[in-house]
Amino acid sequence: MNVEPNPDVLKLLQNHRSIRKFRDQKISDPDLVNIITSAQAAPSSSHGQSYSIIGVTDPIRKKKLAEYAGSQPQVESCSHFLVFCADLYRLEKIALQQGVNMTAAIESTEMFMVATIDAALVAQNAAIAAEALGLGIVYTGGLRNHPYEVAQLLELPKRVYPVFGMCIGYPGEIPDQKPRLPLEAIYFENKYKRFEEVNKHLHQYDEIMRAYYLNRTHGIRSETWSETMTNKRKRPRRMNMKSFLSEQGFPLA
Ligand SMILES: Cc1cc2nc3c(=O)[nH]c(=O)nc-3n(C[C@H](O)[C@H](O)[C@H](O)COP(=O)(O)O)c2cc1C
CATH class of the missing domain: 3.40.109.10 (NADH Oxidase)
Structure with missing residues (x-):
């Protein structure tokens, strides 16, 4: 069929x-x-x-x-x-x-x-x-x-x-649509590509995202994707999730 x-x-x-x-x-x-x-x-x-x-x-x-x-x-x-x-x-x-x-x-x-x-x-x-x-x-x-x-x-x-x-x-x-990571940074053929091999694509993407944020904030926010992600993710969040899940019947044995 x-x-x-x-x-x-x-x-x-x-x-x-x-x-x-x-x-x-x-x-x-x-x-x-x-x-x-x-x-x-x-x-x-x-x-x-x-x-x-x-x-x-x-x-x-x-x-x-x-x-x-x-x-x-x-x-x-x-x-x-x-x-x-x-x-x-x-x-x-x-x-x-x-x-x-x-x-x-x-x-x-x-x-x-x-x-x-x-x-x-x-x-x-x-x-x-x-x-x-x-x-x-x-x-x-x-x-x-x-x-x-x-x-x-x-x-x-x-x-x-x-x-x-x-x-x-x-x-x-x-x-506006949010630009995605370039394909080269997220799709690997047959085996994993280490950071050093894809970093140049990440740098290019950083500048694309900087332009996106600048445009969206009328010139106020000049930040790369790497900076945004690091700032957002550097501190642990929602640290009660483990105990919540456990109490909710998901003890993750
Ligand atoms: C699991 C998940 C949780 C999310 N939570 C929120 C949220 O709480 N508030 C929000 O405004 N957007 C949330 N988002 C939307 C993301 O911020 C958004 O998908 C991402 O920035 C990409 O933008 P786009 O969906 O417009 O392409 C979430 C997306 C996912 C997949």
């Missing part, structure tokens, strides 16, 4: 940009169902589908989540805020129903990774589906600033944790 090429999908993927300003317009139920159905079409490890999606539309809950995410207004102003959860609760329960206790497996680092990867793949499918419908999205990793509060608000049982959220809605702006 031949599958027809679909260059429109490539165009869509390569046109992505995060949207942080949304129009005050709800997405329709059929569009939402289309997004979730497309998300579900993502592959999952052993077909375990170890994720759940919580669609938050209640303004009070959205307001709280916006706060928990570090005061990110788009969480409140978007049409639907989806929380993508890694979910081993369902698997544990169906095993128990069959008289099988799978605590040791569920508590392994491997299963934590399986559930996290499943949730991430589903989320990116949702993102592409939303963009295909003319909607905009932005991920919200900021939810992990207050993981305990988020888990409590969403009434997450043990074995479920919020990986990230995603704002979806009608775009209120179309920002």
Whole structure:
């Protein structure tokens, strides 16, 4: 069987940009169902589908989540805020129903990774589906600033944790696209390329990003990508994540 090429999908993927300003317009139920159905079409490890999606539309809950995410207004102003959860609760329960206790497996680092990867793949499918419908999205990793509060608000049982959220809605702006690392810096043939071999490409990219930031901030921010990343990442963050995960039923054995 031949599958027809679909260059429109490539165009869509390569046109992505995060949207942080949304129009005050709800997405329709059929569009939402289309997004979730497309998300579900993502592959999952052993077909375990170890994720759940919580669609938050209640303004009070959205307001709280916006706060928990570090005061990110788009969480409140978007049409639907989806929380993508890694979910081993369902698997544990169906095993128990069959008289099988799978605590040791569920508590392994491997299963934590399986559930996290499943949730991430589903989320990116949702993102592409939303963009295909003319909607905009932005991920919200900021939810992990207050993981305990988020888990409590969403009434997450043990074995479920919020990986990230995603704002979806009608775009209120179309920002410039953010340039990506050059292909030479991230794609290697047959074996890994050490830093020294790709560094010149990183230097070139640094200048591209400096120009991007300067343009975006009307000449105020003159910073390379290397500087931005080092500044952002030099201090450990969210150091309560390990204990949160453990208490949430992911002790990472
Ligand atoms: C897992 C994840 C978490 C993110 N969390 C946030 C966030 O909390 N707030 C935000 O404004 N953007 C967030 N982003 C969006 C990134 O900042 C954005 O994708 C990146 O800067 C590239 O820009 P682009 O998506 O416009 O190409 C997140 C992206 C990912 C993949």
